[in-house]
Amino acid sequence: MSAHSDRVLERLTRLHPKVIDLELGRTERLLAALGHPERRLPPVIHVAGTNGKGSTIAMIRAGLESTGARVHVYTSPHLARFHERIRIAGELISEDRLLDCLERCEAANGDVPITFFEVTTAAAFLAMAETPADWTLLEVGLGGEFDATNVIERPRLSVITPVSVDHQQYLGETLPEIAAAKAGILKRGCLGIIARQPAEALEVIEARAARMLAPLMVEGQDWQVWEEHGRVAFLDPQGLLDLPLPRLIGAHQVENAGTAVAALRALGMDETACLAALAEAEWPARMQRLRTGPLVDAAAGAEVWLDGGHNPAAGVALAEALGRLPGRPVHLVVGMLRTKDAAGFLRPLEPVARSLQGVTIEGEAATLSAAETVAAARAAGFAAAHEAAGVEAAIRAIVADAPDCRIVICGSLYLAGRVLRENG
Template sequence: MNYAEVLDWLYAQLPMFQRTGPVRYRIDLEKTRALCAALGHPEAGLKVVHIAGTNGKGSVSHAVAKALQSRGLQVGLYTSPHLVDPRERIRIQGEWIPQAAFVSFVVDHMAIWEELQPSFFELMFTMALTAFRDAEVDIVVLETGMGGRLDSTNIFPAPRVTAITSIGLDHQQFLGPDLRSIAREKAGILKEGIPCVVGILPPEARSVVLEQSMRLGVEVYDGMPDPTEVEGPNWLARNRAVARCILSLIADGDPASDEAVLQAGPAAWGLRGRWHREGEHVLLDCAHNVEGLNATGEALARMGRPLRLVFGTVADKDVAEALQCLPPAVEHHWCAADVPRAMAVQTLSDLAVAAGRKGHAHSSVPEAVLSALEARQGDELVVVLGSVFTVGEALTALNA
């Protein structure tokens, strides 16, 4: 099997929550542990930094990994979901896992997949652990997939540091109906005696995290703000604060070197799809829940440029609530990504009209992006928002 054939097999055979939704989601650690045992315990001996949060965990993970790499460490980074290529999830020294290694891992362990029937996330996570073990990395930065307590990444009894970047309303059908419930799930990554860094949390969520920390004897640290005022979105400053504190708790660092990496920003960290610029007139952002869209909406408003929005979301999102977070636009270009979870474009268009936002419905994300670019005038900024899938397909179209 070649790489394309392996991907086809994975998408056809393995449950993948990101593409198909709740029916494919499993809240369980036993399957991950069984897979690790079958693969010879690739997790054994790995030193990890474990990062959870409703928003910001991807940014913080990338920033911390890049800073540790700049210290001269061999660093593994595991994140999810991917934008375009599943190999994005597994990086060593900032480089994606090679296609040949990806194919070999899947093909060589077919008997295990057939016996244990893992989810896509579980297979990818154990692939990452195996790659990190084989590369003999010095440290691994792990981003949780969803929640924390029962997330597959939560199998390490003693990480170097844990972190909770933010807590907001998202995935309530799995994590609970309110902020306290969600906080309880995120706080499930805290481990006895292991320091935890927290971002700015709502009071009711913070109290839950502190309760758990007291039970486990965990020292809780707040993020360390930028030493001087820096331009950019507020959410980026908040994420830098968490990353800065994480790095301060990992010995043998040069604060000046760490700071240079943090100030370099998402593109330098290797983070795509978050406040992602494609030239002067296109911006892409994966914000998709209210907390994330509010932060992005505020940053867009401060730019003071007329906006032309390309927007596509998934079927379980509240469109009116999402659009309320965003500043007015010159025009809207509605679309649906090519995944089963996507909200049908006509449904999106109808809900947007009901919310007071008119626009044009397009048959695909690439068509919506092309239409927005062709219609753009003067200083208008084309902004692509709404879901990871929308941004991923837009990036593919822009770089074709």
């Protein structure tokens, strides 16, 4: 990252004592001072949910861009560079543009308390409002109702990917409470695309939609997606589509593909765009095979994979994806944050993995120590769980005992980002 935007971003982290403080007043105040850029965005597709938001956005983007459309995209967190969060008309935001928007937001805000995510979201809106495009894809940062992105009065579509338990310290302890936060993105009269949900989550989402007079297209009721004979079948009132398996790996990506296709069909896109959504989408650190770099060299012929999933539902999805790959023994390198349910994430992985190496995520204050990760792994049923000094040391320890194996680095997007930076 350039030192210029880096310095501004560092200053912005000091404007609020909390990293997360869910409410909309601060964001609305800053956007008003900036002349309401959020009201000048191209048509918005707003995406909330617990798992699959990033992959679903990547597929929708691929589908839209295949038609020649120019697409703005806002996602979080970044992996290697902050600039990854903001894509302007198809390209990552330039350093000059990012610096300009950050400085204007900083000047408009002054010293008034505002969280880092709120002020950087305002900067993204500023950049997007000032560059022509056809569509805007917005990923919710956390929750939905009080997330800084939830200032769009009339999105073209609201999309809710599968909801499960995560971020309880901010969103509530129960699934209905968490679903209520996600359902907060549904706006009066605006169509919602709803992925498959647990019954108690869907009940809350449908109740919110009824209050807002927001029509819904719900998986299992209005559309269906399934894998059949190595292909993806999608069915809605417009008919049946026969599509390739997603480029992104795992059965959960078939579900995400269905959500993306349902959204594209609602936007009037044809079968060609739906095919491109599945065939061309890229999203790093989601069952990503690393093929070059120091970590691959350290693996000495063993496969190295990277996945940023970090909650129990992501553990289930990762275990399922690993179970589908051709047979090689699986060994895990795991680093996690203490805000996550580590044992819950690891429990589904225990049947598919031979061993686990726990690592501390360098540079992250909220990291579990390697010892704490190992303790969580043992609580999840892992018999062979050991501490390692770092990711490369963990890989070397694994291949010393199991040279022809599949190594999966997982547990945190922050760990994934560090791996991508250090592995080049």
